[in-house]
Amino acid sequence: MDLVKTKSDLMTMVKKGYLSFLILVLIMITLPLQHRYLPPLMILLGIFWLLEIYLGLINPLKSSLKYRVLFFLFLIFYIWQLIGILYSSDVKMGWANLYGRLSLIIFPMIMFNPAERVKTKNNLLLKVFTLSTSVYIIACFIYAFIRSLSLNNGTWLFNPHPQDFFWLNYFFGMDFTFSIHPSYLAMYVLLSFFIATEAGNDRSLILKYRIFWIILGIFLLISLYFISSRAGLLAAFILIPVYAIYKIIKIRKSKVFWIIIVLMIIPVLALVIKNNTRIKSLFKDISDEHKSEITINDDRLKIWKSALTIIEDNFVLGVGIGDVRTELVKEYDRQGEQRLSDERLNAHNQFLEVFLENGIIGLVIFLGLMSFMAYLAISEENLLYSIFIIMMIVYFMFETILYRLAGVSFFSLFSFLLLYYKSDSQAN
Numbered sequence: 001m002d003l004v005k006t007k008s009d010l011m012t013m014v015k016k017g018y019l020s021f022l023i024l025v026l027i028m029i030t031l032p033l034q035h036r037y038l039p040p041l042m043i044l045l046g047i048f049w050l051l052e053i054y055l056g057l058i059n060p061l062k063s064s065l066k067y068r069v070l071f072f073l074f075l076i077f078y079i080w081q082l083i084g085i086l087y088s089s090d091v092k093m094g095w096a097n098l099y100g101r102l103s104l105i106i107f108p109m110i111m112f113n114p115a116e117r118v119k120t121k122n123n124l125l126l127k128v129f130t131l132s133t134s135v136y137i138i139a140c141f142i143y144a145f146i147r148s149l150s151l152n153n154g155t156w157l158f159n160p161h162p163q164d165f166f167w168l169n170y171f172f173g174m175d176f177t178f179s180i181h182p183s184y185l186a187m188y189v190l191l192s193f194f195i196a197t198e199a200g201n202d203r204s205l206i207l208k209y210r211i212f213w214i215i216l217g218i219f220l221l222i223s224l225y226f227i228s229s230r231a232g233l234l235a236a237f238i239l240i241p242v243y244a245i246y247k248i249i250k251i252r253k254s255k256v257f258w259i260i261i262v263l264m265i266i267p268v269l270a271l272v273i274k275n276n277t278r279i280k281s282l283f284k285d286i287s288d289e290h291k292s293e294i295t296i297n298d299d300r301l302k303i304w305k306s307a308l309t310i311i312e313d314n315f316v317l318g319v320g321i322g323d324v325r326t327e328l329v330k331e332y333d334r335q336g337e338q339r340l341s342d343e344r345l346n347a348h349n350q351f352l353e354v355f356l357e358n359g360i361i362g363l364v365i366f367l368g369l370m371s372f373m374a375y376l377a378i379s380e381e382n383l384l385y386s387i388f389i390i391m392m393i394v395y396f397m398f399e400t401i402l403y404r405l406a407g408v409s410f411f412s413l414f415s416f417l418l419l420y421y422k423s424d425s426q427a428n
Contacts, residue, residue, distance in 0.1 A: 018117065019048045020045060020048040020049060020052065020110075020114065020115045020117075020118060021115060021117045021118050021121060021125075023041055023044050023045045023048060024045065024114075024118060024125055025125065025128055026041055027041050027042075027045070027413070028125050028126075028128040028129040028132060029128060029129075029132045030132075031129065031132070031188070031406075031409065031410065031413075032129065032132045032133040032135075032136045032185075032188050033132055033135065033136050034179075035180070035405055035406045035409065036405070038103070038405060038409055039102075039405075042102075042103060042106050042107070042409075045106075045110055046106055046109075046110060049109075049110045049114070049115075052115055057115065057116075058113060058114075058115060059113075060112075060113050062113075063112055063113030064112075064113075066376055066379075067112040067113065067416070067419060068112060068113075069372065070108070070112065070369075070372055070373065070376065070415070070416070071108045071109065071112040071416075073365070073368060073369040073372055074104055074105065074108040074369065074412065074415075075105065075108070075109075076365055077104070077362070077365050077366055077369055078098075078101070078104050078105050080358055080361065080362050080365055081097075081098060081101070081321050081357065081358060081362070082098060082321075083358075084317075084318065084320045084321035084322075084357055084358050084362070085098070085320065085321055085322060086320075087317060087320045088319075088320030088321055088322030088323050089320070089322065089323050089326070090322040090323050090326055091322055092322070093322040093323075093325070093326075094320060094321045094322025094323075095322075097321050097322065097403075098321065100403075100404070100405060100408070101402065101408050103405070103408050103409040103412045103413070104402070104408060104412050106412075107409070107412040107413045107415075107416060108412055108415070108416055111413065111416030111417060111419075112416055114420075118420070119420045122417065122420040122421055122422070123199075123421065123422065125417065126195045126417070126418075126421065127195065127199060129188075129191075129192065129195070130192040130195045130196050130199075130216070130220075131216075133188045133189055133192040133220070134192065134216055134219065134220060136180075136185070136188075137185075137189065137219070137220065137223045140176050140177060140178065140223075140226075141171075141226075143170075143178060144160065144170040144171045144175070144176055147170045148160040148170050148171075162175075171226055172226055172228050173227070173228040176226050176227060176228070177227060180406060181404075181406070182227045182228060182229040182232070183229045183231055183232065183395065183398075183399050183401075184401075184404070184406040184407055184410070185227055185229070186224060186227045186229035186231065186232025186233075186235075187232065187391065187395060187401075187407075187410060188410065189220050189223055189224055189227065189232070190220075190224065190232055190235055190236055190239070190391055191387075191388060191391065191414070192220050193217050193220040193221050193224075193236075194239075194243065194384060194387050195384070196213045196214070196216045196217035196220060197213075197214070197217045197243070198383075198384060199213035200213040200214035200217060201247075221236070224236055230398070231394060231395050231397075231398040231399060234394060235390075235391045235394040235395065238390065238394065239387055239390060239391060242387075242390070243383070243387060246383055299340065299345070299348075300348050300349075300398070302332075302335070302337055302340060303328075303340065303345055303346075303347060303348050303349075304347070304348070304349060304352060305335075306328055306331040306332060306335060306337075306340075307328065307331075307347045307349070307352045307353075307355075307356055308352070309331055310327050310328065310331055310356060311352070311355050311356060314356075314359060315359060315360055316359045316360055316361065317358070317359040317361065318355065318356055318357045318358045318359035318362060319356060319357070320357065321357045321358070324346070324347070324353065324356045324357050325344050325346065327356070328344070328345070328346070328347070328356075329341050329344055332345075346400045346403055347400055348398060348399060348400060349396070349397060349398065349399075349400065350395075350396035350397075350399065350400050350401050350402055351363065351366070351367075351396055351397075353400045353402070353403070354366045370389070370392075370393070373385075373389050373415060374386075374389055376419065377389055380419075382418065382419070382421060384418055384421050385418040385419060385421065388414055388415075388418055392411060
């Protein structure tokens with residue numbers, strides 16, 4: 001009897017879309033905290049989605065045509081990468097890369113037409129992600145503080161610099177983020193900042209909750225300084241004024257408020273960025289007396305030059321999804337860049353990486369995908385989705401985001417999840 005009741009309760013939860021929504025809540029929590037555990041959650045999400053289709057709760061054919069087109073663009077992009085295995089010498093690496101990018105298919109397949117509860121509770125999912133990201137940042141500060149303490153003759157000393165590496169700081173960069181690359185964490189934090197800011201502007205919330213989200217947004221923005229991702233700081237410098245200017249144009253009642261915000265935040269943000277340790281060293285490097293030197297010695301320029309050299313000989317189809325690292329290492333060796341060769345560095349530019357893997361055909365598909373996302377953001381007047389797209393383009397210019405699970409899952413999931421976001425004004 002209890003077993004029958006349990007099965008009945010389970011089917012009720014499936015029919016109401018509770019289970020797939022619950023899995024998505026767990027994904028929102030897991031992504032910032034420990035993304036390595038995403039694959040089993042993705043499998044569960046897929047199983048519940050198929051079950052919902054079987055029960056007639058979801059009909060993929062009745063979903064929005066525009067969202068179906070976006071899904072097919074993701075599908076075509078992935079299939080073309082699959083074709084790249086046919087002309088890869090390192091087939092094993094090719095399959096490993098394809099497996100690591102399965103979320104490029106799984107999340108779009110499920111999220112172009114998810115359960116109704118996922119659509120209606122979309123804002124809640126975004127807030128859970130923001131809270132989870134904030135918890136991780138707090139953990140980073142606590143861990144950095146603990147690592148900075150040492151006991152000497154019964155006296156506690158605070159020194160944020162590692163003893164053997166005095167030029168490093170537990171509160172900056174990779175030492176601060178410790179278990180995730182700063183670039184990926186900065187992506188999570190920047191999107192979470194805008195989610196928190198939107199919640200702070202939500203007039204349907206009571207005042208104390210709005211104040212909480214505003215304070216949390218400020219905390220997240222400040223944390224970008226400590227994460228010290230140059231791409232993250234640059235994206236913040238671009239996006240925050242864009243966001244504020246949009247608010248000035250759209251919200252007439254708050255024009256003066258947002259004008260003040262723009263006039264205050266741009267110089268403050270510029271000052272903060274300039275005084276960041278990594279940015280300060282970059283400014284020093286590109287001063288007049290160092291311009292020619294940095295052109296010669298900058299790693300990214302060397303990597304991009306090597307990538308472009310390979311592309312010249314493999315323009316149409318690329319080198320295949322399994323051979324990019326091998327071909328880059330060969331080019332590094334040919335140019336005498338032993339350190340780049342030993343570290344087997346990727347292209348550090350998503351557009352170049354796609355070009356290397358799949359040639360001009362793959363790049364055109366990828367650019368078409370990004371262009372259609374931009375069309376959706378503009379046609380549906382989705383501010384948060386627009387912010388996300390601009391942020392990803394900035395990151396794609398400096399990092400190969402779709403190489404690791406932390407990046408590819410973030411991009412594929414939010415490319416669809418944010419489509420269902422409704423601002424306060426839209427909801428009303």
